[in-house]
Amino acid sequence: MKLAVIGTGYVGLVSGVCFSDLGNDVTCVDKVNEKITMLRQGEVPIYEPGLKELIKKNTDAGRLQFTTDLSSAVKEAEIIILAVGTPSLPNGEANLTYIMEAAKEIALAVDGKKIIMTKSTVPVGTNEKIENLVRKHTAHPVAIASVPEFLREGSAIRDTLGPDRIVIGTENEAAQKKLIELHQPLTENILLTDVRSAEMIKYASNAFLATKISFINEIANICEKVGADVTRVAEGMGYDKRIGSSFLRAGIGYGGSCFPKDTQALIQIAGHVDYDFKLLKSVVEVNHDQRFNVIRKLETILGDLSGKTIAIWGLAFKPETDDVRDAPAFEIISSLLQRGALVKAYDPIATENFKKNLLHLDVTYCQTAEEAALHADALCVLTEWKEFQETSLTDIQSWLKTPNLIDGRNIYSEEQLAKTEFVYYSVGRPNMNNGVREQTPLLSF
Numbered sequence: 001m002k003l004a005v006i007g008t009g010y011v012g013l014v015s016g017v018c019f020s021d022l023g024n025d026v027t028c029v030d031k032v033n034e035k036i037t038m039l040r041q042g043e044v045p046i047y048e049p050g051l052k053e054l055i056k057k058n059t060d061a062g063r064l065q066f067t068t069d070l071s072s073a074v075k076e077a078e079i080i081i082l083a084v085g086t087p088s089l090p091n092g093e094a095n096l097t098y099i100m101e102a103a104k105e106i107a108l109a110v111d112g113k114k115i116i117m118t119k120s121t122v123p124v125g126t127n128e129k130i131e132n133l134v135r136k137h138t139a140h141p142v143a144i145a146s147v148p149e150f151l152r153e154g155s156a157i158r159d160t161l162g163p164d165r166i167v168i169g170t171e172n173e174a175a176q177k178k179l180i181e182l183h184q185p186l187t188e189n190i191l192l193t194d195v196r197s198a199e200m201i202k203y204a205s206n207a208f209l210a211t212k213i214s215f216i217n218e219i220a221n222i223c224e225k226v227g228a229d230v231t232r233v234a235e236g237m238g239y240d241k242r243i244g245s246s247f248l249r250a251g252i253g254y255g256g257s258c259f260p261k262d263t264q265a266l267i268q269i270a271g272h273v274d275y276d277f278k279l280l281k282s283v284v285e286v287n288h289d290q291r292f293n294v295i296r297k298l299e300t301i302l303g304d305l306s307g308k309t310i311a312i313w314g315l316a317f318k319p320e321t322d323d324v325r326d327a328p329a330f331e332i333i334s335s336l337l338q339r340g341a342l343v344k345a346y347d348p349i350a351t352e353n354f355k356k357n358l359l360h361l362d363v364t365y366c367q368t369a370e371e372a373a374l375h376a377d378a379l380c381v382l383t384e385w386k387e388f389q390e391t392s393l394t395d396i397q398s399w400l401k402t403p404n405l406i407d408g409r410n411i412y413s414e415e416q417l418a419k420t421e422f423v424y425y426s427v428g429r430p431n432m433n434n435g436v437r438e439q440t441p442l443l444s445f
């Protein structure tokens with residue numbers, strides 16, 4: 001099939017490349033010239049394991065092109081995939097400017113029968129708005145479908161080529177048939193539904209996953225007070241098939257380009273129809289507060305943080321990505337600086353992206369993990385990069401001025417700590433001091 005993909009962010013680029021890998025003829029479009037120039041030269045604007053190689057394979061095979069010329073790409077395609085951004089407005093609502101602009105450009109370019117398949121995450125009712133807008137600008141038969149994307153950054157290719165399910169929301173039977181044909185090589189688990197339900201499935205899925213994370217983070221906070229271990233609690237819960245073991249890793253809260261924005265957007269969607277989504281509001285509040293536990297723990301160990309040197313390992317919102325959108329590291333570092341601490345930070349690949357967003361703040365960015373930790377009063381691990389897990393605790397202890405370690409992602413085990421002198425605070429697990437578990441007093445009730 002001939003496809004045009006509008007937008008070469010994570011979703012557009014990865015879906016375009018994967019669809020071409022399945023034998024389709026794909027043209028990826030972006031309005032940013034530099035991105036297209038990079039892609040044509042074989043460079044990838046995002047860090048995603050395996051993507052560069054897959055782009056090369058498919059461009060070499062002549063199935064994958066990159067252009068800024070939306071009009072020509074649309075004219076040649078049977079299916080147009082809308083994958084532009086839908087960032088948050090200041091009030092939390094999704095900003096639909098890019099979607100609507102792209103839809104209008106597509107409508108002005110169509111010269112025959114087309115399907116517009118929206119992969120961007122859009123509020124319920126948006127695809128109908130897209131349809132109305134398209135109808136205003138063209139008389140050609142254009143079918144609209146909502147086919148939300150569920151890929152995760154860092155494992156985007158695997159998620160796209162082996163999805164748990166594909167959701168196709170359209171009222172147009174011919175378009176439905178064509179989209180089933182397009183997606184069938186990926187999975188047999190294809191849910192056919194109406195447009196509004198498809199749009200809602202995406203928000204409900206992200207909101208539910210965010211809820212699981214905030215839930216386990218609150219359980220972790222209670223575990224710290226009662227002397228239980230949240231990793232064992234999550235393991236015990238996860239064996240129950242009704243609960244499942246995924247998304248029960250306690251930490252410093254979720255970040256990234258999706259959960260923070262989509263939870264806020266769903267609260268707004270509900271608000272527009274006079275529904276107060278109390279549960280999701282609490283999920284967001286719990287998530288925001290969770291990151292500051294790192295500061296509270298540092299203050300418990302060091303007291304006043306003014307003049308103290310704090311090493312930060314990890315700036316990306318999760319490992320295997322250089323994406324720093326809504327990364328908890330921003331607020332943690334800002335808060336440390338406000339308290340007068342000196343911050344030395346290291347991330348294997350996200351430093352440049354982070355710097356661009358925190359230009360005005362006085363952070364020392366380091367080239368290695370060791371350089372960041374050297375002579376610091378404490379080390380905070382904010383992203384669970386493999387590199388950090390593989391660094392010996394003995395080495396870390398020798399680098400630090402004082403062996404204080406806040407593990408925001410629970411990457412070190414009690415066995416590893418047993419042979420060290422760390423004062424070690426993690427999330428929802430007993431503190432360690434000089435290789436020994438700190439005892440929680442008998443509970444009074």
Ligand SMILES: NC(=O)c1ccc[n+]([C@@H]2O[C@H](COP(=O)([O-])OP(=O)(O)OC[C@H]3O[C@@H](n4cnc5c(N)ncnc54)[C@H](O)[C@@H]3O)[C@@H](O)[C@H]2O)c1
Pocket residue numbers: 006007008009010011012029030031032035070083084085086098101102105119120121122149150151152153257258
């Ligand atoms: N990032 C993810 O992991 C992920 C996963 C699932 C769903 N989503 C959703 O998918 C959508 C895209 O997300 P993203 O992270 O890939 O976005 P992004 O903002 O990183 O990239 C969007 C791209 O679209 C381009 N663009 C905007 N308007 C255009 C136009 N008129 N013509 C051509 N190009 C245009 C921009 O230049 C940009 O390169 C969002 O709605 C997001 O919520 C994202």
Ligand SMILES: O=c1ccn([C@@H]2O[C@H](COP(=O)(O)OP(=O)(O)O[C@H]3O[C@H](CO)[C@@H](O)[C@H](O)[C@H]3O)[C@@H](O)[C@H]2O)c(=O)[nH]1
Pocket residue numbers: 121149150151152153154206209213246247248249250251252253254255256257258259262317318
């Ligand atoms: O048990 C867990 C799992 C995740 N996280 C955090 O949650 C955030 C999001 O992680 P993840 O879901 O792996 O990454 P994303 O790439 O943001 O993917 C989410 O957002 C995408 C955009 O909508 C969806 O397509 C995906 O299905 C959905 O998982 C990160 O900060 C993680 O550190 C936790 O704290 N604990």
